[in-house]
Amino acid sequence: MRLIFAGTPGAAVPTLDALISSDHEVVAVLTRPPARSGRGRGLTPSPVAERARSAGLDVIEASSLKSPEIAGRIEALDADLAVVVAYGALVPQSVLDMPRHGWINLHFSDLPRWRGAAPVQWSILAGDQATASCVFQLEAGLDTGPVFSRLRVDIGHETAGELLERMARLGADQVLDVVDAIADGTARAVPQEDAEGLAHARRLDxxxxxxxxxxxxxxxxxxxxxxxxxxxxxxxxxxxxxxxxxxxxxxxxxxxxxxxxxxxxxxxxxxxxxxxxxxxxxxxxxxxxxxxxxxxxxxxxxxxxxxxxxxxxx
Incomplete structure (x- = not known):
């Protein structure tokens, strides 16, 4: 299939690597624009942008997908599927509808628990003994789509950074399995359970x-x-x-x-x-x-x- 990949931090790179090495074609990579970092506060490309450029891929840097220009570039890619790992911006419904099979997302929690931007951090903070990485169909709601794949991950005595790195490696193959299943028509997504009363995993400050x-x-x-x-x-x-x-x-x-x-x-x-x-x-x-x-x-x-x-x- 013709794939769009959308991601920004280092945790998204293992999935991008898996897709690059697959039989599918990554036709473009969406990522956030360069951010200021370091003592000199210079502009630094995202880890995903650096990896994509090193692989010779077309990179679209955008903080929002709402502009007609960016939406037009995505539509022109004529993609079969878009894959998201921690891109960092919402995808409008009009853009969700562009790829033939829509968009799928790798989320680092046992959905519907810990929907939101910081699921790994909140899992540790709450004292959860285990979590899961879920690949689900992206829709307009916040992490509400039906789930294709769920992989349990036990939480050890590790930092959020260490757990996220481990889950990112495990999730890369998980995403590729779902992409392959969508390509051959065997993928099945299961609606999420009722999430009433479950807390939102807001970004920590x-x-x-x-x-x-x-x-x-x-x-x-x-x-x-x-x-x-x-x-x-x-x-x-x-x-x-x-x-x-x-x-x-x-x-x-x-x-x-x-x-x-x-x-x-x-x-x-x-x-x-x-x-x-x-x-x-x-x-x-x-x-x-x-x-x-x-x-x-x-x-x-x-x-x-x-x-x-x-x-x-x-």
């Missing part, structure tokens, strides 16, 4: 990454993993400066108090509402990542120093 430790240790652990690497976890030092936090380990022990720091030669612990967390990597303001014990020895904080705040620091 910097406020969601603020850690005040006023929660049980396992909940603090989950929140830090859920926001890593983006938007990132941080807390406040006693002097009000920020301290970035990498992944932690929950420790089943008596808490010395919410946010109370315990520094020894080999570890740094922080008290939670119940239990403690053992810090891994940390990054003080203006400095790079370092092991928490090395930071703790050099920080020379007073005994009983408290990290975080329940009222500010966001």
């Amino acid at each position: 910097a406020d969601d990454g603020f850690i005040d430790f006023a929660a049980p240790a396992d909940a603090v652990d989950r929140r830090i993993r859920a926001v890593s690497p983006n938007p990132g976890a941080h807390t406040l030092l006693p002097d009000g400066r920020r301290l970035k936090l990498g992944a932690v380990d929950a420790v089943d022990s008596d808490s010395p108090g919410v946010g109370v720091l315990t520094v020894t030669k080999n570890e740094v612990r922080v008290g939670c509402a119940s239990g403690e967390v053992r810090l891994g990597l940390v990054a003080p303001a203006g400095k790079g990542w370092m092991d928490a014990p090395a930071w703790g020895r050099g920080a020379r904080l007073d005994a009983g120093a408290v990290l975080g705040s329940t009222t500010g620091g966001r």
Whole structure:
């Protein structure tokens, strides 16, 4: 089949690679325009744009598919099917209708649970033991279309970035299987179950990454993993400066108090509402990542120093 691929971040690249290597033809790639990044805030093409250009594919960079110009370019491709993985913009109904078989989407949650932009992060934050990647028929509603394929994925003690990377690799072959089934006429999609009462997986922001430790240790652990690497976890030092936090380990022990720091030669612990967390990597303001014990020895904080705040620091 003649395929359009739409995606933007690194998590979309494994599926693009699978389609490029398949018997189908990727006739064009849709992706978001270059974004500013790095210390110099220079414009950087999306990972999907870079991969597509390296493969010699036609790249259409667009932040919206609503303009007549972009819609006209998509229609002119005369595609059989469009495949979406984290493109980052809604597809208008008129554009959904252009490919002969419509659009399919790889979504990283067990639909209908966690519809929305950040399903992996919310799965970890909620303490889900497992999730799934779903390939579904894209329609006007938000992640509401019938599902062609569902692949269960157990959630380990991993960050959102690590889980997303793993699911992106697994989902690539899953998408290709669905594309092949659509091509030979054997694909069957099953309507989603009633989603009443299920929460929306909104995009997380910097406020969601603020850690005040006023929660049980396992909940603090989950929140830090859920926001890593983006938007990132941080807390406040006693002097009000920020301290970035990498992944932690929950420790089943008596808490010395919410946010109370315990520094020894080999570890740094922080008290939670119940239990403690053992810090891994940390990054003080203006400095790079370092092991928490090395930071703790050099920080020379007073005994009983408290990290975080329940009222500010966001």
